[in-house]
Amino acid sequence: MNNCYDFDNPPERRASHSMKxxxxxxxxxxxxxxxxxxxxxxxxxxxxxxxxLAHGVMxxxxxxxxxxxSIVEALARDHGWQIQPEWIVLIPGVVSGFxxxxxxxxxxxxxxxxxxxxxxxxxxxxxxxxRELIRSDLQRQGERWVCDVDALQAxxxxxxxxxxxxxxxxxxxxxxxxxxxxxxxxxAEKNDLLICSDEIHCGLVLDDSAPHIPLASLDxxxxxxxxxxxxxxxxxxxPGLSSAFAVISDARLRARFKRAAEGIxxxxxxxxxxxxxxxxxxxxxxxxxxxxxxxxxxxxxxAAVAEMPGVxxxxxxxxxxxxxxxxxxxxxxxxxxxxxxxVLMSDGRDxxxxxxxxxxxxxxxxxxxxxxxxxRQALAQRRA
Ligand SMILES: Cc1ncc(COP(=O)(O)O)c(C=O)c1O
Numbered sequence: 001m002n003n004c005y006d007f008d009n010p011p012e013r014r015a016s017h018s019m020k021x022x023x024x025x026x027x028x029x030x031x032x033x034x035x036x037x038x039x040x041x042x043x044x045x046x047x048x049x050x051x052x053l054a055h056g057v058m059x060x061x062x063x064x065x066x067x068x069x070s071i072v073e074a075l076a077r078d079h080g081w082q083i084q085p086e087w088i089v090l091i092p093g094v095v096s097g098f099x100x101x102x103x104x105x106x107x108x109x110x111x112x113x114x115x116x117x118x119x120x121x122x123x124x125x126x127x128x129x130x131r132e133l134i135r136s137d138l139q140r141q142g143e144r145w146v147c148d149v150d151a152l153q154a155x156x157x158x159x160x161x162x163x164x165x166x167x168x169x170x171x172x173x174x175x176x177x178x179x180x181x182x183x184x185x186x187x188a189e190k191n192d193l194l195i196c197s198d199e200i201h202c203g204l205v206l207d208d209s210a211p212h213i214p215l216a217s218l219d220x221x222x223x224x225x226x227x228x229x230x231x232x233x234x235x236x237x238x239p240g241l242s243s244a245f246a247v248i249s250d251a252r253l254r255a256r257f258k259r260a261a262e263g264i265x266x267x268x269x270x271x272x273x274x275x276x277x278x279x280x281x282x283x284x285x286x287x288x289x290x291x292x293x294x295x296x297x298x299x300x301x302x303a304a305v306a307e308m309p310g311v312x313x314x315x316x317x318x319x320x321x322x323x324x325x326x327x328x329x330x331x332x333x334x335x336x337x338x339x340x341x342x343v344l345m346s347d348g349r350d351x352x353x354x355x356x357x358x359x360x361x362x363x364x365x366x367x368x369x370x371x372x373x374x375x376r377q378a379l380a381q382r383r384a
Pocket of ligand 1 (some may be wrong): 035092093094095096119166170198200201231233239243244
């Protein structure tokens with residue numbers, strides 16, 4: 001593995017039109033919120049983009065065979081999942097993909113089930129197509145957040161049509177085991193549900209003992225009901241390039257998905273596709289170095305949180321997001337409290353869990369240490 005990448009000294013982002021840094025412009029507040037990392041994209045990705053720019057023509061593009069092949073090969077190599085190139089539907093974003101999935105799920109008034117807390121657009125997507133949102137809360141069992149499938153079943157009304165899964169799960173950082181995935185698959189079969197599996201964080205598994213397993217790779221019956229959504233965007237830090245894809249093995253379902261997107265989703269853009277191929281073909285060395293760095297950051301977060309009375313977290317199996325339980329602090333608004341002390345995190349309320357915060361540790365160690373120090377100091381001052 002190449003460990004020459006300088007994650008300790010990422011580019012300055014303050015004047016770079018960054019959403020993450022724009023929210024704190026002109027203030028002494030550290031942005032630990034929205035899920036992008038502060039690191040530059042891998043050198044082979046930047047080189048491919050530069051080559052495209054040097055050509056200079058930014059006309060409409062169409063997917064090319066080696067691009068699709070790079071995705072097919074990466075899914076086989078990284079996740080042992082054999083797919084066909086024609087199963088891939090390129091889309092400009094995963095959020096668009098799960099909104100389309102809701103549109104395909106039965107009729108207006110039917111229900112969509114999801115496990116909470118979860119990435120906020122999961123909570124708004126069903127309503128965007130007049131579907132009812134059914135939430136089932138994950139339970140904290142020791143060091144892990146798990147789904148109580150019996151409770152989930154009891155909460156599932158007869159008019160449910162879609163299960164929206166997030167695996168790895170943002171914000172709780174779980175990478176579901178094969179046994180858990182089999183339970184989800186059995187539940188979907190029992191209730192005859194379509195499944196939309198958002199696997200955007202699949203390249204960011206930190207815990208080697210819990211490798212990512214695509215839900216649709218379990219068996220052919222599960223695959224038939226699955227719309228799997230993936231993207232290189234989180235893993236290689238290119239979310240601003242708007243490149244994602246759905247994998248749908250069932251031809252009828254795929255045709256319905258494409259039809260629903262027709263005229264609504266814009267074309268994927270050339271630069272995003274070029275970056276996608278480069279990331280899947282040449283990004284592994286950088287990804288391994290990144291995972292190493294993120295493991296170090298996750299350990300720092302865990303150590304610091306252990307010294308924050310009233311705050312707790314669980315080990316992050318995947319993602320660069322830590323989910324902090326601040327309920328014992330009995331603060332009316334933990335996000336505002338810490339922001340006032342110079343650390344901006346995502347508010348658990350937006351994920352369906354007031355009293356929690358999500359901390360993005362995809363940043364340099366020095367920035368992370370500063371944020372953690374500010375948090376500890378804020379809590380110490382509060383106690384004093
Ligand atoms: C679980 C999950 N899905 C989707 C997205 C966003 O995907 P996109 O930018 O491709 O719409 C994010 C971004 O944080 C995410 O965490």
